[in-house]
Amino acid sequence: MKSIFPLILLISVLCQGQRGDFSKIDFGKADSIALAHKGEGLRNLPILIHRLTASLETDVEKFRAIYTWVATNIENDYHAYLRTIKKRKKHADDRAAFLEWNESFTPKVFEKLVEQRKTACSGYAFLVREMAKIAGLNCKIIDGYGRTPTLILDEESIPNHAWNAIELDGKWYLVDATWSAGRVMFDEGEPRFEHDYFDGYFLADPALFIKNHYPLENKWTLLPNPPTFNQFLQGPIVYKEAFASNIVPVQPDEMFLETTKSRPIEFILETPKDINNENIILTLNNGNSDRSVHPVSTYEKRQLRLKHVFDKTGKYDVHIQLNDTIVATYVVKVKRK
Structure with a gap:
């Protein structure tokens, strides 16, 4: 039976913000305090929160x-993730049952987190919420779908991820501590977590966040006109490097494209500033080899337009790269005419 989750309609629009709202804030002191208390236990959260926040002035x-x-002290447990997905499947067709189960499940996850200092995404989201609440902040757990280059989703997929929304100065912001913490590597088939803190998912731009996070409740996209679940599934693959530079792929809005030989194809990225043409390349992979090209680029009103003309037919993975890192991937089928 098809999951009913993607059919949830937009109920309301929340006042949304992004990290740029705090461009004058230096997070160096907050980060230094967090690192100074690295390794402290979770058995007395109020004391930990006091140590982390007492000397800081702003929320x-x-x-x-x-x-x-949280992102530098908690280990992402891949086995716990698999167990969570298995349990979620039991409620895949009943949203009310899923939410009821989820409310009872996350505290159990937290009990293991205290003991083992490792968890899946639900544990990260639960811990962030509980710590924020103790600090007097309004924070929500957001359940939904996380889309990665290696994780293929379709309309039958069940919710597979959890993150947070935090209210600051009357606006709501989106964060994902799980994906900020690091990555799971596989050694001879066995998962191994590698800490690699990445703050691109801290107070991320909702227009970019929606490219790989789709909430069960549309209001938590924080967008006035959010895409449908199907549109989310059909979009290009967006990598974490896009978050590092706040680069939002705007057009095309679908991953799989068709064009004809000698006809220009255009990619539009929203960027906070102009980017040196030499730092932008397209890597074209036809299944046999890679070829890097510099597209024709123009920048106007925060939009970077990249044009390329294919001189050969075939099917290509088109990787948009900035400073040698991939920010987005499309698949282009080039026909003769």
Whole structure:
């Protein structure tokens, strides 16, 4: 039976913000405090929160210290993730049952987190919320779908991810401590977590966040006109490097494209500033080899337009690269005419 989750309609629009709202805030002090308390236990959260936040003046700095501490101290447990997915499947067709189960399940996850200092995404989201609440901040757990280059989703997929929304100065912001914490590597088939803190998912731009996070409740996209679940599934693959530079792929809005030989194809990225043409390349992979090209680029009103003309037919993975890192991938089928 098809999951009913993607059919949830937009109910309301929340006042949304992004990290640029705090461009004058230096998070260095908050990060230093978080790192100074690295390795502290979770059995007395109020004491830990006091140590992390007492000397910080603004709510955003307090939350930053909490977020950085969680992302640099908790290990992502791949086996716990698999167990969670298995349990979620039992409620895949009943949203009410899923939410009821989820409310009872996350505290159990937290009990193991205290003991083992490792968890899946639900545990990260639960810990961030509980720590934020103790600090007097309004924080929500958001359940939904996380889309990665190696994780293929379709309309039958069940919710597979959890993150947070935090209210600061009357606006709501999106964060993902799980994906900020590091990555799971596989050694001879066995998962191994590698800490690699990445703050691109801290107070991320909702227009970019929606490219790989789709909430069960549309209001938590924080967008006035969010895409449908199907549109989310059909979009290009967006990598974490896009978050590092706040680069939002705008057009095309679908991953799989068709064009004809000698006809220009255009990619439009929203960027906070102009980018040196030499730092942008397209890597074209036809299944046999890679070829890098510099597209014709123009920049106007925060939009970077990249044009390329294919001189050969075939099917290509087109990787948009900035400073030698991939920010987005499309698949282009080039026909003769």
